[in-house]
Amino acid sequence: xxxxxxxxxxxxxxxxxxxxxxxxxxxxxxxxxxxxxxxxxxxxxxxxxxxxxxxxxxxxxxxxxxxxxxxxxxxxxxxxxxxxxxxxxxxxxxxxxxxxxxxxxxxxxxxxxxxxxxxxxxxxxxxxxxxxxxxxxxxxxxxxxxxxxxxxxxxxxxxxxxxxxxxxxxxxxxxxxxxxxxx
Amino acid sequence: xxxxxxxxxxxxxxxxxxxxxxxxxxxxxxxxxxxxxxxxxxxxxxxxxxxxxxxxxxxxxxxxxxxxxxxxxxxxxxxxxxxxxxxxxxxxxxxxxxxxxxxxxxxxxxxxxxxxxxxxxxxxxxxxxxxxxxxxxxxxxxxxxxxxxxxxxxxxxxxxxxxxxxxxxxxxxxx
Numbered sequence: 001x002x003x004x005x006x007x008x009x010x011x012x013x014x015x016x017x018x019x020x021x022x023x024x025x026x027x028x029x030x031x032x033x034x035x036x037x038x039x040x041x042x043x044x045x046x047x048x049x050x051x052x053x054x055x056x057x058x059x060x061x062x063x064x065x066x067x068x069x070x071x072x073x074x075x076x077x078x079x080x081x082x083x084x085x086x087x088x089x090x091x092x093x094x095x096x097x098x099x100x101x102x103x104x105x106x107x108x109x110x111x112x113x114x115x116x117x118x119x120x121x122x123x124x125x126x127x128x129x130x131x132x133x134x135x136x137x138x139x140x141x142x143x144x145x146x147x148x149x150x151x152x153x154x155x156x157x158x159x160x161x162x163x164x165x166x167x168x169x170x171x172x173x174x175x176x177x178x179x180x181x182x183x
Numbered sequence: 184x185x186x187x188x189x190x191x192x193x194x195x196x197x198x199x200x201x202x203x204x205x206x207x208x209x210x211x212x213x214x215x216x217x218x219x220x221x222x223x224x225x226x227x228x229x230x231x232x233x234x235x236x237x238x239x240x241x242x243x244x245x246x247x248x249x250x251x252x253x254x255x256x257x258x259x260x261x262x263x264x265x266x267x268x269x270x271x272x273x274x275x276x277x278x279x280x281x282x283x284x285x286x287x288x289x290x291x292x293x294x295x296x297x298x299x300x301x302x303x304x305x306x307x308x309x310x311x312x313x314x315x316x317x318x319x320x321x322x323x324x325x326x327x328x329x330x331x332x333x334x335x336x337x338x339x340x341x342x343x344x345x346x347x348x349x350x351x352x353x354x355x356x357x358x
Contacts, residue, residue, distance in 0.1 A: 007213050008254035012261020013268065014206045015217070020269035022199040027299075028281035029193075034347035037355065042340070044196035044203070045322065051204030052211075052326040059212050066215035070314045070324055072331040077320075080313030081335045084306050085342025090350055091302025092281060094317040095310055096219035098303065099259045103266030107279035111296040113223075115303030120223040121231070122304070123311035124244035130312060131243075144328040155328045163325075 016100040025100040027092030027108065034089050039174035046163045046170075057156050069142040076135035192274055207326065214254050216327065218319030220310035222259030224248045229256070244311065287354040 016025075022044050023029040032038040059065035088094050093101060093112045101109030123130070145155035194202075210217045224244070229251035232239045239245045249255055270277060280295045288294055310316040313335055315324065321339065324332020 004214070004254045005252070005257045008257030009261040009264075011206060011210050011214070011217070012258035012263075013265040014261075015203070015258070016262035016265025016267075017269040018194075018199055018202045018206065018265075019262075020266045020275070021194040021273060022196060022203075023193045023275065025266055026275065026281070028278075028283050031281060031283050031347055031351065032355065034343045035351060035355065036344070040193065040196040044200050045317075047197060047200035048203040048207065049322055049325045051200060052207040052322070053328065055204060055208035056211055056326050059208060064212050066211060066213075067327050068216050069327050069329045070320060070331045072329070072334060073313075077313050077331050077335055078338060080309040081338025082342050083309035084313070084316070084335075085339040086346050087302045087305030087309065088317075088339060089343035089346025090305075091299045092284075093299065093302065094219075094306060095223060096259075096262060096316065096318045099219065099222070099262035100266030100269075103263035103268075104270035104275075105267070105277045107292070108281075108295050108299040112299040112303035115300035116220075116223050116307035117227050117303075118300075119304035119307035120220070120311055121227045123308045124224065124227070124242055127242065127244035127311075134312065143330045145330065145333075146328055152328065159325065159328060 012099075015096075016103060019097060020100050020104060025097045025104055025106070025109075027101070027106070030088075030092040030097070033174075034092075036174045039170050042170050042174075043167050046167050050160050050163045053156050053159050057153060060152065069144055071139050071142050073135045073139045075138040076131075079134060207322070211326075216319065216323035217258065218255060218315055218323060219259055219262065220307060220316035220319055221248060221255045223307050224311065225251055225253055225256040226259075283351060283355045287351050 019025055022040065024041055024044070029038055029041060033041040056065055056067070091112055093109055095116060098109050098112045098116060102113050145158055146152045149155040149158055207217060225248055228239055228245045228248055231245075232250060279292060280290060284295055306316065310319070313320055314331075315321075315335075317339065321332050321336040325336060
């Protein structure tokens with residue numbers, strides 16, 4: 001147990017450091033990203049996924065990958081995605097950036113953290129009501145792109161292509177007039 | 184084309200993406216898919232456990248999650264430490280109210296804090312319904328080619344963009 005905690009702490013410190021430096025823990029920059037005024041954060045996120053997917057393929061080839069694919073529930077994942085988008089667009093924080101922003105000393109993130117704890121507790125309390133209602137009946141299983149492409153490398157190529165197109169589209173469609181910079 | 188946006192205040196997105204991906208791959212090798220909304224559950228589980236252990240034991244949501252003595256909680260705690268270290272050694276201004284929010288809604292701290300409390304409540308409620316958040320479901324899932332992560336990702340970006348447009352209107356665009 002000891003080494004697991006140190007690994008988690010070390011990974012978290014590195015992760016929090018990078019997302020602070022790229023500006024993801026700045027709710028102003030995040031709001032400008034959502035308003036198509038600053039493109040660094042969405043390009044950063046999509047590129048990180050591309051590179052991680054390629055890296056994970058390497059880990060799998062080496063036999064050292066620990067994977068756990070979450071199932072797709074058409075209704076629960078969909079409703080959650082819509083609610084999450086409302087909350088994210090409204091306050092500019094997502095769960096991970098909240099922790100980094102709290103560490104930075106942003107007081108509004110402290111309230112996002114407290115609200116998040118309340119939201120998690122609220123869901124946990126009603127887990128037995130929501131999961132059989134919204135999740136289980138529409139659960140189509142742990143499907144991945146590889147189920148359609150036939151092989152994992154082919155699916156990674158497809159993912160890289162789609163995400164690459166998205167990065168290109170964001171690059172050209174987002175205005176970035178003032179770059180979302182904090183003066 | 185975007186070079187002028189990369190003020191030295193912030194790391195440019197491409198090298199930062201390499202750094203983050205390196206960390207994510209390290210996590211997949213040493214732990215499993217990284218997640219951050221789970222850390223909220225671990226913290227609240229640990230807290231509730233001390234006052235109502237029976238409630239936690241019988242709750243199916245807490246049953247699936249480790250408490251504070253876990254990788255998941257150490258990770259989010261680490262994120263706060265990393266954010267602190269990066270903030271203290273960098274030049275990015277720390278504000279309690281984002282500029283764009285202040286322009287749109289004024290400088291009331293109560294209003295902003297109430298908004299982030301509500302936003303935090305919604306994103307964590309939603310994350311627990313889906314089983315993950317931006318990191319645990321979208322980034323981790325898409326890295327593993329999971330349809331759940333891609334589906335969630337499309338929705339959160341699209342809805343957040345619409346929401347931000349409704350919330351801010353043209354604020355910030357005039358300059």
